[in-house]
């Protein structure tokens with residue numbers, strides 16, 4: 527097994543003239559220049575082209591400052607690219623929409639609402655009847671492992687629990703694409719591992735498309751169908767790696783699997799080369 531550029535991969539491909547039927551996100555020659563007082567015209571992303579098929583779990587990995595979050599924000603519609611285009615189901619992304627659900631590291635829960643209130647907020651905004659929204663939300667809360675905490679407020683929860691609520695709240699919108707920006711980055715190793723397992727279980731159930739930004743090579747390999755490796759600033763796609771490991775994935779089995787170990791070692795080596803100094807966190 528080699529870690530090779532998977533330019534012809536089924537899940538993530540550079541844009542070609544033959545548009546795949548199941549493409550959900552297309553990023554076409556996107557560049558992003560930021561104007562700042564300290565550094566005028568800072569090129570954060572340079573000519574990024576990527577196609578992501580429906581149902582794929584794709585991680586974006588790369589050194590700090592290479593533009594991972596910026597790319598996610600462009601897909602989320604929070605940032606307009608300086609040039610190029612980002613599309614969802616063939617339509618230009620012009621702003622945030624309920625088809626894309628962000629789960630970002632800063633938990634952004636409503637502090638004045640309970641767990642149930644936070645999760646119900648989306649469906650209620652979408653006009654779902656209160657009783658139905660509550661039933662759906664209770665079931666999502668159970669799915670993320672927080673049954674019994676429905677009436678707790680965010681300040682009464684741990685970081686991992688808040689992250690679970692944030693995930694349930696986003697899932698309650700029924701977005702087609704989950705945009706996850708280092709959602710587990712602030713958590714301790716044990717909580718992080720548990721949340722990775724839970725996220726995979728949830729994903730294996732309904733196979734939403736996931737675009738997941740991380741600094742962690744083993745997190746990316748464990749979770750993903752594809753890893754998009756970016757190079758140091760300005761961010762470019764350096765390589766796209768197919769993670770050809772069986773699913774469902776069980777961490778204990780995978781850690782002992784030489785194929786998993788080889789992916790991690792090969793990608794860490796690539797990461798070191800991309801970073802120039804040091805390695806992944």
Ligand SMILES: Nc1ncnc2c1ncn2[C@@H]1O[C@H](COP(=O)(O)OP(=O)(O)OP(=O)(O)O)[C@@H](O)[C@H]1O
Pocket residue numbers: 560561562568570588589590591592593594595596597741759
């Ligand atoms: N709103 C902004 N205005 C100016 N510069 C920005 C803005 N957002 C990001 N940048 C710059 O763009 C570059 C890419 O930032 P981005 O946050 O996308 O990187 P990242 O790969 O997600 O970094 P990290 O892994 O450290 O979170 C950085 O140099 C950053 O300073």
